[in-house]
Amino acid sequence: MHILTVIDHPNPASFSHAIAARFMDGGRAAGHTVEAADLHAEGFNPLWTQADIEAEGAAALPADIRAEQDRIARADAISLVFPLFWWGMPSMMKGWVDRVWSWGWAYDQLSDPDVSLQRPRSGILLIPAGTRSDEMEAEGYTDALSTLWMNGTFGYFGLAPRRIELLCGSTGSDSRRATLLDRAYHAGLTLPPAKAITPSPPPVP
Protein backbone atom coordinates (compact mmCIF):
# COMPACT_ATOMS: atom_id res chain seq x y z
CA MET A 1 0.00 0.00 0.00
CA HIS A 2 0.96 3.63 -0.29
CA ILE A 3 0.44 5.32 3.10
CA LEU A 4 -0.04 9.07 3.49
CA THR A 5 0.81 10.33 7.00
CA VAL A 6 -0.49 13.81 7.78
CA ILE A 7 1.20 15.49 10.76
CA ASP A 8 0.11 18.56 12.71
CA HIS A 9 2.88 19.77 14.99
CA PRO A 10 5.13 22.81 14.49
CA ASN A 11 8.14 21.22 16.22
CA PRO A 12 9.99 18.56 14.23
CA ALA A 13 11.57 17.39 17.54
CA SER A 14 8.15 16.86 19.19
CA PHE A 15 6.78 13.58 20.44
CA SER A 16 4.07 13.79 17.77
CA HIS A 17 6.73 13.84 15.04
CA ALA A 18 8.51 10.92 16.71
CA ILE A 19 5.22 8.99 16.69
CA ALA A 20 4.72 9.73 12.98
CA ALA A 21 8.29 8.62 12.21
CA ARG A 22 7.90 5.33 14.10
CA PHE A 23 4.57 4.66 12.41
CA MET A 24 6.20 5.20 9.00
CA ASP A 25 9.13 2.94 10.01
CA GLY A 26 6.59 0.20 10.74
CA GLY A 27 4.86 0.80 7.42
CA ARG A 28 8.16 0.56 5.53
CA ALA A 29 9.10 -2.62 7.42
CA ALA A 30 5.80 -4.13 6.22
CA GLY A 31 6.77 -3.34 2.62
CA HIS A 32 4.58 -0.25 2.13
CA THR A 33 5.61 3.04 0.57
CA VAL A 34 5.16 6.08 2.80
CA GLU A 35 4.65 9.78 2.20
CA ALA A 36 4.62 12.47 4.90
CA ALA A 37 2.53 15.62 4.78
CA ASP A 38 4.06 17.90 7.43
CA LEU A 39 1.42 20.64 7.43
CA HIS A 40 3.44 23.21 9.41
CA ALA A 41 6.69 22.68 7.48
CA GLU A 42 4.76 22.97 4.22
CA GLY A 43 2.95 26.13 5.34
CA PHE A 44 -0.55 24.77 4.76
CA ASN A 45 -3.21 27.47 5.22
CA PRO A 46 -5.93 26.01 7.48
CA LEU A 47 -8.37 28.93 7.19
CA TRP A 48 -11.61 28.06 5.42
CA THR A 49 -12.59 31.14 3.38
CA GLN A 50 -15.14 32.50 0.94
CA ALA A 51 -12.93 31.16 -1.89
CA ASP A 52 -13.47 27.64 -0.53
CA ILE A 53 -17.23 28.17 -0.43
CA GLU A 54 -17.29 29.38 -4.01
CA ALA A 55 -15.21 26.39 -5.13
CA GLU A 56 -17.52 23.77 -3.53
CA GLY A 57 -18.24 21.05 -6.06
CA ALA A 58 -16.63 23.15 -8.83
CA ALA A 59 -13.84 22.02 -11.14
CA ALA A 60 -11.61 25.01 -10.27
CA LEU A 61 -10.53 24.31 -6.70
CA PRO A 62 -7.94 26.47 -4.90
CA ALA A 63 -4.51 25.16 -5.96
CA ASP A 64 -3.46 24.19 -2.43
CA ILE A 65 -6.60 22.09 -1.96
CA ARG A 66 -6.16 20.42 -5.33
CA ALA A 67 -2.57 19.49 -4.34
CA GLU A 68 -3.79 17.92 -1.08
CA GLN A 69 -6.55 16.00 -2.85
CA ASP A 70 -4.03 14.72 -5.44
CA ARG A 71 -1.89 13.49 -2.58
CA ILE A 72 -4.87 11.68 -1.06
CA ALA A 73 -5.79 10.21 -4.46
CA ARG A 74 -2.37 8.48 -4.56
CA ALA A 75 -2.84 6.92 -1.11
CA ASP A 76 -4.32 3.54 -0.21
CA ALA A 77 -4.11 4.33 3.49
CA ILE A 78 -4.15 7.51 5.55
CA SER A 79 -2.82 8.18 9.02
CA LEU A 80 -3.38 11.43 10.85
CA VAL A 81 -0.99 12.34 13.68
CA PHE A 82 -1.84 15.23 15.99
CA PRO A 83 -1.74 15.96 19.72
CA LEU A 84 -5.07 16.05 21.55
CA PHE A 85 -5.83 19.73 22.21
CA TRP A 86 -8.87 20.67 24.29
CA TRP A 87 -10.40 17.27 23.55
CA GLY A 88 -10.21 17.92 19.84
CA MET A 89 -7.92 18.48 16.86
CA PRO A 90 -5.36 21.29 16.87
CA SER A 91 -6.21 24.04 14.43
CA MET A 92 -3.92 23.01 11.56
CA MET A 93 -5.40 19.50 11.34
CA LYS A 94 -8.92 20.82 11.82
CA GLY A 95 -8.42 23.28 8.97
CA TRP A 96 -6.94 20.56 6.75
CA VAL A 97 -10.03 18.43 7.34
CA ASP A 98 -12.39 21.39 6.83
CA ARG A 99 -10.78 22.51 3.58
CA VAL A 100 -9.48 19.36 1.91
CA TRP A 101 -12.29 16.87 2.52
CA SER A 102 -14.68 19.06 0.62
CA TRP A 103 -18.32 18.71 -0.28
CA GLY A 104 -18.75 17.11 -3.69
CA TRP A 105 -15.33 15.45 -3.52
CA ALA A 106 -15.30 13.55 -0.22
CA TYR A 107 -19.01 13.43 0.55
CA ASP A 108 -22.30 14.91 -0.55
CA GLN A 109 -24.57 14.14 2.43
CA LEU A 110 -27.11 12.73 0.01
CA SER A 111 -26.88 9.25 1.46
CA ASP A 112 -25.36 7.30 4.32
CA PRO A 113 -22.32 9.10 5.82
CA ASP A 114 -20.53 5.76 5.66
CA VAL A 115 -20.79 5.87 1.86
CA SER A 116 -18.06 8.33 1.03
CA LEU A 117 -17.54 9.56 -2.51
CA GLN A 118 -13.97 8.37 -2.06
CA ARG A 119 -12.74 4.82 -2.59
CA PRO A 120 -12.19 2.92 0.66
CA ARG A 121 -8.84 3.55 2.34
CA SER A 122 -7.35 2.06 5.45
CA GLY A 123 -7.21 4.73 8.15
CA ILE A 124 -5.70 5.35 11.56
CA LEU A 125 -5.56 8.32 13.92
CA LEU A 126 -2.47 8.42 16.16
CA ILE A 127 -3.11 10.94 18.92
CA PRO A 128 -0.66 11.75 21.72
CA ALA A 129 -2.60 12.92 24.77
CA GLY A 130 -1.36 14.05 28.16
CA THR A 131 -4.13 12.40 30.18
CA ARG A 132 -3.76 8.85 31.52
CA SER A 133 -5.89 6.21 29.82
CA ASP A 134 -7.80 5.27 33.00
CA GLU A 135 -8.77 8.93 33.57
CA MET A 136 -9.68 9.28 29.90
CA GLU A 137 -12.02 6.31 30.11
CA ALA A 138 -13.50 7.16 33.51
CA GLU A 139 -14.50 10.63 32.32
CA GLY A 140 -16.06 9.26 29.12
CA TYR A 141 -13.61 10.98 26.75
CA THR A 142 -12.46 7.73 25.09
CA ASP A 143 -16.00 6.86 24.01
CA ALA A 144 -16.82 10.47 23.11
CA LEU A 145 -13.79 10.82 20.81
CA SER A 146 -14.47 7.47 19.20
CA THR A 147 -18.08 8.47 18.51
CA LEU A 148 -17.09 11.85 17.07
CA TRP A 149 -14.26 10.67 14.86
CA MET A 150 -14.93 6.99 14.10
CA ASN A 151 -18.71 7.20 13.69
CA GLY A 152 -18.71 10.80 12.51
CA THR A 153 -15.91 12.55 10.66
CA PHE A 154 -14.03 9.62 9.20
CA GLY A 155 -17.05 7.82 7.83
CA TYR A 156 -17.29 10.73 5.40
CA PHE A 157 -13.64 10.10 4.45
CA GLY A 158 -14.42 6.52 3.42
CA LEU A 159 -11.77 5.20 5.82
CA ALA A 160 -12.40 1.47 6.22
CA PRO A 161 -11.26 -0.13 8.34
CA ARG A 162 -10.58 2.82 10.61
CA ARG A 163 -9.09 2.97 14.03
CA ILE A 164 -8.21 5.51 16.69
CA GLU A 165 -5.09 5.08 18.85
CA LEU A 166 -5.20 7.45 21.82
CA LEU A 167 -1.57 7.54 22.98
CA CYS A 168 -2.40 8.42 26.56
CA GLY A 169 0.22 9.53 29.06
CA SER A 170 2.35 11.03 26.29
CA THR A 171 3.90 13.55 28.67
CA GLY A 172 4.85 10.81 31.15
CA SER A 173 8.04 8.88 31.82
CA ASP A 174 10.58 7.84 29.20
CA SER A 175 9.44 4.23 29.50
CA ARG A 176 5.83 5.26 28.96
CA ARG A 177 6.81 7.19 25.85
CA ALA A 178 8.88 4.26 24.58
CA THR A 179 5.80 2.04 24.92
CA LEU A 180 3.73 4.52 22.91
CA LEU A 181 6.42 4.72 20.21
CA ASP A 182 6.36 0.91 19.98
CA ARG A 183 2.59 1.05 19.58
CA ALA A 184 2.98 3.48 16.68
CA TYR A 185 5.56 1.20 15.02
CA HIS A 186 3.28 -1.82 15.46
CA ALA A 187 0.35 0.13 14.00
CA GLY A 188 2.40 0.80 10.86
CA LEU A 189 3.61 -2.78 10.69
CA THR A 190 0.12 -4.26 10.96
CA LEU A 191 -1.95 -1.68 9.10
CA PRO A 192 -4.75 -3.65 7.44
CA PRO A 193 -5.69 -3.19 3.77
CA ALA A 194 -8.73 -1.15 2.79
CA LYS A 195 -12.02 -2.96 2.61
CA ALA A 196 -15.18 -2.15 0.71
CA ILE A 197 -18.01 -0.64 2.76
CA THR A 198 -21.43 -2.19 2.47
CA PRO A 199 -24.02 0.61 2.29
CA SER A 200 -26.71 0.55 4.98
CA PRO A 201 -30.18 -0.40 3.78
CA PRO A 202 -32.43 2.61 3.08
CA PRO A 203 -34.52 3.71 6.09
CA VAL A 204 -38.05 2.30 6.26
CA PRO A 205 -40.50 5.20 5.66
Ligand SMILES: Cc1cc2nc3c(=O)[nH]c(=O)nc-3n(C[C@H](O)[C@H](O)[C@H](O)COP(=O)(O)O)c2cc1C
Ligand atom coordinates in the same frame (compact mmCIF):
# COMPACT_ATOMS: atom_id res chain seq x y z
C1 LIG B 1 -3.12 23.75 24.00
C2 LIG B 1 -3.05 22.36 24.58
C3 LIG B 1 -4.22 21.67 24.85
C4 LIG B 1 -4.17 20.36 25.35
N1 LIG B 1 -5.34 19.70 25.58
C5 LIG B 1 -5.29 18.41 26.03
C6 LIG B 1 -6.49 17.69 26.24
O1 LIG B 1 -7.61 18.18 26.04
N2 LIG B 1 -6.39 16.40 26.69
C7 LIG B 1 -5.19 15.80 26.92
O2 LIG B 1 -5.17 14.63 27.31
N3 LIG B 1 -4.02 16.46 26.72
C8 LIG B 1 -4.05 17.75 26.29
N4 LIG B 1 -2.89 18.44 26.07
C9 LIG B 1 -1.62 17.72 26.23
C10 LIG B 1 -1.08 17.24 24.87
O3 LIG B 1 -2.00 16.39 24.21
C11 LIG B 1 0.21 16.50 25.08
O4 LIG B 1 1.11 17.38 25.71
C12 LIG B 1 0.79 16.01 23.78
O5 LIG B 1 1.72 15.02 24.08
C13 LIG B 1 1.43 17.15 22.99
O6 LIG B 1 2.17 16.60 21.91
P1 LIG B 1 3.76 16.83 21.82
O7 LIG B 1 4.34 16.09 23.01
O8 LIG B 1 4.10 16.20 20.49
O9 LIG B 1 4.00 18.31 21.89
C14 LIG B 1 -2.91 19.75 25.60
C15 LIG B 1 -1.73 20.47 25.34
C16 LIG B 1 -1.80 21.76 24.85
C17 LIG B 1 -0.51 22.50 24.59
